[in-house]
Amino acid sequence: MQKLYTELKDKGMDLIAINxxxxxxxxxKYIKENNWTFNIVMGGQPGGADYAIFKQYGVQAYPTNYVxxxxxxxxxxxxxxxxxEIRAALEKLGVK
Amino acid sequence: xxxxxxLFAWGGAALFAALGAxxxxxxxxxxxxxxxxxxxxxxxxxxxxxxxxxxSQEVKGQPMKMEGKVKLKKPNLARIELGPPANQTVVSDGKxxxxxxxxxxxxxxxxxxxxxxxxFAPGAFPVSMFFNPEFTGLANNLAxxxxxxxxxxxIGGKECQVIEATAEKPISHTIKLYVSPAxxxxxxxxxxxxxxxxxxxxxxxxxxxxxxxxxxxxxxxTPPKTAKLYQPPKQEDMEASLVAVGKEAPKFSLxxxxxxxxxxxxxxxxxxxxxxxxxxxx
Numbered sequence: 001m002q003k004l005y006t007e008l009k010d011k012g013m014d015l016i017a018i019n020x021x022x023x024x025x026x027x028x029k030y031i032k033e034n035n036w037t038f039n040i041v042m043g044g045q046p047g048g049a050d051y052a053i054f055k056q057y058g059v060q061a062y063p064t065n066y067v068x069x070x071x072x073x074x075x076x077x078x079x080x081x082x083x084x085e086i087r088a089a090l091e092k093l094g095v096k
Numbered sequence: 097x098x099x100x101x102x103l104f105a106w107g108g109a110a111l112f113a114a115l116g117a118x119x120x121x122x123x124x125x126x127x128x129x130x131x132x133x134x135x136x137x138x139x140x141x142x143x144x145x146x147x148x149x150x151x152s153q154e155v156k157g158q159p160m161k162m163e164g165k166v167k168l169k170k171p172n173l174a175r176i177e178l179g180p181p182a183n184q185t186v187v188s189d190g191k192x193x194x195x196x197x198x199x200x201x202x203x204x205x206x207x208x209x210x211x212x213x214x215x216f217a218p219g220a221f222p223v224s225m226f227f228n229p230e231f232t233g234l235a236n237n238l239a240x241x242x243x244x245x246x247x248x249x250x251i252g253g254k255e256c257q258v259i260e261a262t263a264e265k266p267i268s269h270t271i272k273l274y275v276s277p278a279x280x281x282x283x284x285x286x287x288x289x290x291x292x293x294x295x296x297x298x299x300x301x302x303x304x305x306x307x308x309x310x311x312x313x314x315x316x317x318t319p320p321k322t323a324k325l326y327q328p329p330k331q332e333d334m335e336a337s338l339v340a341v342g343k344e345a346p347k348f349s350l351x352x353x354x355x356x357x358x359x360x361x362x363x364x365x366x367x368x369x370x371x372x373x374x375x376x377x378x
Contacts, residue, residue: 001373004371011368012367012368012369013367013368013369013370013371014363014364014367014369014370014371015370015371015372015373016358016360016363016370016371016372016373017373017374017375018350018372018373018374018375019353019375019376019377020374020375020376021376022376022377024353026290026377027353027377028353028354030377031353039352039358039363040352040353041350041351041352041357041358042350042351042352042353043350043374053346053348053350054374056339056346056348057338057339057345057346057372057374058337058338058339059337059338059374060329060334060337061331061334062374062375062376063373063374063375064338064373064374065371065372065373065374066338066339066345066371066372066373067369067370067371068345068360068364068369068370068371068372069368069369070364070367070368070369071344071364072344072345072347072360072361072364072370073342073343073344073345074339074340074341074342074343074344074345075341075369076341077335077338077339077341078335078338079331079334079335079338080331086371089369090368090369090371093368093369094368094369095368095369
């Protein structure tokens with residue numbers, strides 16, 4: 001994911017990774033270990049009141065990825081990290 | 097109330113599926129190697145094994161314990177009955193490997209490996225090593241393990257030798273194999289560290305009897321007529337709940353672990369595309 005971000009961040013793509021259920025320290029440690037430089041946010045605890053984002057996006061398995069266009073519309077989504085399909089969707093939006 | 101996952105049983109398969117098993121030799125330690133060889137010799141000589149089985153786990157300080165019975169016979173016959181909360185029966189009749197989950201009245205079946213190498217017993221080394229006495233561990237590569245012989249421990253009145261295998265990949269964990277005076281692995285523990293959390297899994301055999309005659313009738317299984325074949329959720333079904341292509345993605349503004357906030361609308365500004373990824377560590 002970092003590789004994809006590094007490659008495409010200056011070509012018009014942004015990346016937001018939404019974490020489910022891990023605590024702040026765990027996430028920070030993981031970010032550091034993996035040298036992640038993209039946006040990472042906390043989506044809340046499963047079953048918690050702050051967990052709405054996962055319901056709104058209908059997430060049932062991890063990882064789930066969405067490619068959004070500049071208007072915030074869904075152009076591709078899927079379970080797993082299907083890099084060829086993600087790249088193809090991004091390319092159609094001019095990210096190349 | 098959410099039921100805690102039963103790591104050893106059904107959930108355990110998922111826990112360890114990602115870890116796989118390796119082929120390269122573990123980092124050599126003469127004492128550990130010699131003891132493992134003794135274990136391999138004694139285990140290969142054993143034709144049957146019957147015992148009481150206790151599986152326990154402690155996840156984030158939450159303990160759980162299950163009692164059961166195992167009957168194992170070379171080359172690939174097995175009957176493992178586990179009491180609550182798992183309430184599972186695993187039977188290998190030599191051709192088919194069954195797992196019946198009484199609480200759900202569901203079962204799964206797969207072809208039994210001719211050498212009993214695919215038993216549904218993730219992390220329960222005393223069971224899996226009866227059929228495959230070579231230590232395979234849980235890491236991707238056996239070379240990731242540092243092996244040593246630890247201090248002896250007395251378990252159930254018997255003095256056991258202890259082989260300790262530690263690996264840092266893919267997650268930091270230590271496996272201990274307890275070798276009985278008869279040179280069989282009768283207990284194993286796995287300690288995992290995930291972030292701040294620790295997980296401890298113990299599989300213990302007691303009242304171990306080796307080479308008691310066990311007839312093949314002990315290894316038959318027919319699922320109850322009302323039982324259903326378990327169907328794993330299909331990816332298409334899980335994707336059906338996602339926001340449809342062409343629809344507007346729900347707006348959000350969420351906290352970062354460093355005290356800031358990120359809003360989708362900000363990320364979209366001056367961008368051609370935004371990739372939104374949902375993930376978790378453990």
